[in-house]
Amino acid sequence: MRVSLLEFNINGIYCPQADTYIDAWRPVDRVIISHGHADHSKYGHKKYLTHHFNVPIVKHRLGKVNIEGKSWGERFTINGVHFSLHPAGHVIGSSQVKIEYKGEVWVYSGDYKRENDGISTPFELVKCHTFITECTFGIPAFSWKNQNEVMEEINQFWNECKLLNQTAIVFAYSLGKAQRLIANLNLDIGKIYTHAAVENLNEVIRTYKNLPETYKITRETKKEELLGNLVIAPPSTHGSSWLKKMVPYVTSSASGWMTFRGARRRRAIDRGFVLSDHVDWKDLVKTIRETEAENIVCTHGYKEIFSKYLNEIGYNAFIENTPFEENELLVEND
Amino acid sequence: MIDFASLIEQTDKTTKTNQKVKALDDFFKHASDKDKVWAIALFSSRRPKRAIKTSSLRGFAAELANIPLWLFEESYHIVGDLAETIALIVPETHHKNLSLKLTLSDIIEEIIDLKNLSEQDQKKYLFDRWSSLNYYSRFVFNKLITGGFRIGVSQRLMTKSLANVTGIDKDIIAYQIMGDWKPSEISFKDLILSPKKESLIYKPYPFYLAHAIDVKLENLGDCSHWIYENKWDGIRAQLIKRSNEVMLWSRGGELISSQFPEIIEMGNMIENGTVIDGEILPFNNGNIGSFNDLQKRLGRKNVTKKTVNNNPTILKAYDLLEHNHSDIRIKSYANRREALNKLVLDVNHPNLDISDFHEIKNWEDVVTAHSLARSKNSEGLMIKNKNAVYKVGRKKGDWWKWKVDPLTIDAVLTYAMRGHGRRANLFTDYTFGLWRIKNDEKKELVTFAKAYSGLTDKEFKKVDAFIKKNTLERFGPVRSVQPQLVFEIAFEGIAPSSRHKSGFAVRFPRILRWRIDKSINEANSINDLENLLHV
Structure with missing residues (x-):
């Protein structure tokens, strides 16, 4: 039988013994935040606990909050329950949360990926009895190439645009994907310009992490100076008047959803690059095996299909609902 | 093969027409003649016959990927395209592109030969190629x-x-690739560069298609330069008589002679060197029937006398494209029509009728005719310029179609299926129900139509989110949905049908709008639908 260290209730993921929530979606007294994406770090909690690298991000997003930073592996105990944060490799400052009580160990993965992206602290495997995993890309159709290959594709795209004297636009989520691109693209090709939403986060992150120079697009930026350079903008700017001012440009998107030919065509984007901050199918299955967990709780994504598969191959797999997956394809923060 | 795959990749990478054409140009410049012919065949919907069951394909792919079949199927529902799903799921191997040297035609020949292999050998072949x-x-x-x-x-x-690469006019190319030719038997020279005279006798002309009217009638200029006629809902077709052979070609490029023997019989009465553009219509006891009647004739390999007697058809002639062995498409419509008139009178056959032809004295006449169209079982009006030549493809300017306003009804969303292609992974294909009072006075929702177009991408996303949260049951790719959303459904026509659960078949159903203001109890009933029969 499962010893319920964590329960999914209307407020969030709850640890009754410690009276503490993780990634709560309604205001609560005390919450541990896995990472800075808006659906995981909500406004209105009385006390926030998160990794040091995520503290400035949460403050930037939510303003003045009562927040405390923790180091990787630093153990903190609440009413006998030991908590610690371990790198999830999803975005900078993203953690898995380890919960230990009377020898029983649970790990909440948050969002995660296995590949070292060169900017987030690489994923650390934590063995446990029960593993709560995301499964955003939990069907075998998803399989990522290694990052160098994808960055090379984007560099090539950038070069092609430069040759035609066009502006290369890449739509990428402002926290995570944007910095991953900035840290890995070949800056010998040209300069990287950013939308203000991206640049504001860059500035926050630069206070504790080296990031190559980027240029914020302002009212004064002339479209001529963008030609041959690369612009990183949030997906919501697609089709906006802000973007239209940059003609001639070619649009692209860097996301795991770009695996599907249909997804790119639906968005009327010229180029799609398959680059995700989540685990693909094989890494998902591998991680579950390596945690040596017997019980797997599937949230966020193709959870019905994935848990059915896990049950078939001998795990106790369950489904729990979170509001994270409601928009499945609407959220672009992969 | 690699050059053809890379052509597809290049055209896939851009949404811009120019770049797609440039990629095609590159391909056609460098490919072997044999590969060119196959590429033309593929891009004009002439694919090799399916040599292997898709159920076998799915099974093999799941086996190679080492996953249970159900997981493959679930993935397929989500990806929305079988070829894409297999390509994504079978594992990447390190000895990539061993099949590099094989040409497109080599691969197609292998695929054609697949049907002669045992299932075991088919599997071995596919594993080999996939890897x-x-x-x-x-x-x-x-x-x-x-x-x-x-x-x-x-x-x-x-x-x-092809016009860019060969220097041949694109309308001539369009004509050359029409008709019945076999890519495995014809050379690029015979198909495109210098077709043999005798092969041309089998070719229909590219159809001229009208644009939906998007200007005010008054802005068309002097109304005496225009005519209107009723637009009929049948099968647009060309009847060809050349060298004592009669052929009937559909607009989709299919030879449909065998389905309509009575029209072919009539065609025997026509002089050689004649091509008529017209519409095949169901015609019973002097009345034009509904498209539903015509459906009973389609898709049958052998049409018996009984079928012909029960569901007779006529050809309603619209235009004359070839007359006395010469292509008269460049003559004015008025001229062509005059010749057509004489021809139809001369032939004087019950299965050949001529389309109505109305001079326009003032534009109000056209408005009046439009309002009467539905009562005549016509789907609207065609407005044509008397001086127009017969063009190639859908062109603006000289031919306009003005369809009748659709019939509409409010229905409840009951089932949803994931879309395909660009809508893969979103629930965009819907089934709609209308109320029926059961014997016990309780009411139930009865399926009346399926529709998958008419909402904006934004609305689709909202409905998709609703479906994911309100699923009652899953049946493979289909989900039954909590009845809660009401949509106004538009359709062109309605006919009684024993094959449909509701008892009625509707033509071209699509979603007109989402009735957020209505609850399911305010949706229409089957009785309301029936009443539309008599509108």
Whole structure:
């Protein structure tokens, strides 16, 4: 039988013994935040606990909050329950949360990926009895190439645009994907310009992490100076008047959803690059095996299909609902 | 193969027509003649016959990927395209593109030969190819096997590119690739560069298609330069008589002679060197029937006398394209029509009728005729310029169609299925129900139509989110949905049908709008639908 260290209730993921929530979606007294994406770090909690690298991000997003930073592996105990944060490799400052009580160990993965992206602290495997995993890309159709290959594709795209004297636009989520691109693209090709939403986060992150120079697009930026350079903008700017001012440009998107030919065509984007901050199918299955967990709780994504598969191959797999997956394809923060 | 796969990749990478044509140009400049012919065939919907059951394909792919079949199927529902799913799921191997040297025609020949292999050998062949091709080649390879080769390149773009590369006019190319030719038997020279005279006798002309009217009638200029006629809902077709042979070609490029023997019989009465453009219509006891009647004639290999007697048809002639062995498409419509008139009178056959032809004295007459169209069982009006030549494809300016306003009804969303192609992974294909009072006075929702177009992408996303949260049951790709959302459904026509649960078949159903203001109890009933029969 499962010893319920964590329960999914209307407020969030709850640890009754410690009276503490993780990634709560309604205001609560005390919450541990896995990472800075808006659906995981909500406004209105009385006390926030998160990794040091995520503290400035949460403050930037939510303003003045009562927040405390923790180091990787630093153990903190609440009413006998030991908590610690371990790198999830999803975005900078993203953690898995380890919960230990009377020898029983649970790990909440948050969002995660296995590949070292060169900017987030690489994923650390934590063995446990029960593993709560995301499964955003939990069907075998998803399989990522290694990052160098994808960055090379984007560099090539950038070069092609430069040759035609066009502006290369890449739509990428402002926290995570944007910095991953900035840290890995070949800056010998040209300069990287950013939308203000991206640049504001860059500035926050630069206070504790080296990031190559980027240029914020302002009212004064002339479209001529963008030609041959690369612009990183949030997906919501697609089709906006802000973007239209940059003609001639070619649009692209860097996301795991770009695996599907249909997804790119639906968005009327010229180029799609398959680059995700989540685990693909094989890494998902591998991680579950390596945690040596017997019980797997599937949230966020193709959870019905994935848990059915896990049950078939001998795990106790369950489904729990979170509001994270409601928009499945609407959220672009992969 | 690699050059063809890379063509598909290039055209896939851009949404811009120019770049697609440029990629096609590159391909046609460098490909062997044999590969060119196959590419033309594929882009004009002439694919090799499916040589292997898709159920076998799915099974093999799941086996190679080492996953249970149900997981493959679930993934397929989500990806929305079988060729793409297989290409994504079978594992990448390190000895990529071993099949590099094989040409497109080599691969197609292998695929055609597949049907002669045992299931075991088919599997061995597929495993071998899947493991030795890169992603795009694998995807294209699968597309060749599964058919439905609709990927980013339209026939129009291909025609344009062939014109660029060969210097031949694109309308002539469009004509050359019409009709019945076999890619395995014809050379590029015979098909495009210098077709043999005798092969031309089998070719229909490219159809001229009207644009929906998007200007005010008054802005068309002097009304005496125009005529109007009723627009009929049947099968647009060309009747050809050349060298004592009679052929009937549908607009989709299919030879449909055998389905309509009575029209072919009539065609025997016509002089050689004649091509009539018209509409095949159901015609019973002097009345034009509904498209539903025509459906009973379609898709049958052998049409018996009984079928012909029960569901007789006529050809309603619209235009004359070839007369006395010469192509008269460049003559004015008024001229062509005059010749057509005389021809129909001369032939004087019950299965050949001529379309009505109305001079326009003032534009109000056209408005009046439009309002009467539905009562005549016509689907609207065609407005044509008397001086117009017969063009190629859908062109603005001289031919306009003005359809009758659709019938509409409010229905409840009951089932949803994931879409395909660009809508893969979103629930965009819907089934709608109307109320029926049961014997016990309780009411139930009865399926009346399926529709998958008419909402904006934004609305689709909202409905998709609703469906994911309000699923009652899942049946493979289909989900039954909590009845809660009401949509106004538009359709062109309605006819009684014993094959439909509701008792009625509707033509071209689509979603007009989401009735957020209505609850399911305010949706219409089957009785309301029936009343539309008499509108």
